[in-house]
Amino acid sequence: MTDKNTFSDFEREAMKERAGELRKTKNTEADVLDKISEMPADEAKIAIEIHQLVKKIAPELKPKTWYSMPAYANDNGKVVLFFQPATKFKARYSTLGFNDTASLDEGAFWPTAFAIKEITPAVRQQLSVLIGKSIQK
Structure with a gap:
């Protein structure tokens, strides 16, 4: 049996939200926009x-919520990428x-998460490259 204090309040809330997402018959772009x-x-x-x-670079990825965060999944339903807002876990940055379904591999060591404080033209360009690379087979 798991001790109730094992998970933080944020983690317990994320798990409840994920369970609700799994019970839904559809998880759509409208849910992401909400x-x-x-x-x-x-x-x-x-x-x-x-x-x-x-939507522009990887239209084959389907928008869905994942642990109550905007996410984008492949045809198998596996999340390739997701946006985690800073306020969700009271973090310093979003x-x-x-996820491991993304094709970001570079040798033996590579990043899988990127901090974002604002969108600038340079950040937009880097995001475009990462999103495009994430769907390469």
């Missing part, structure tokens, strides 16, 4: 920019994360 609309304006601006880039 989650983005609940974010503070600065995080929502980043999330919507990522959403638009994914992150764009990539």
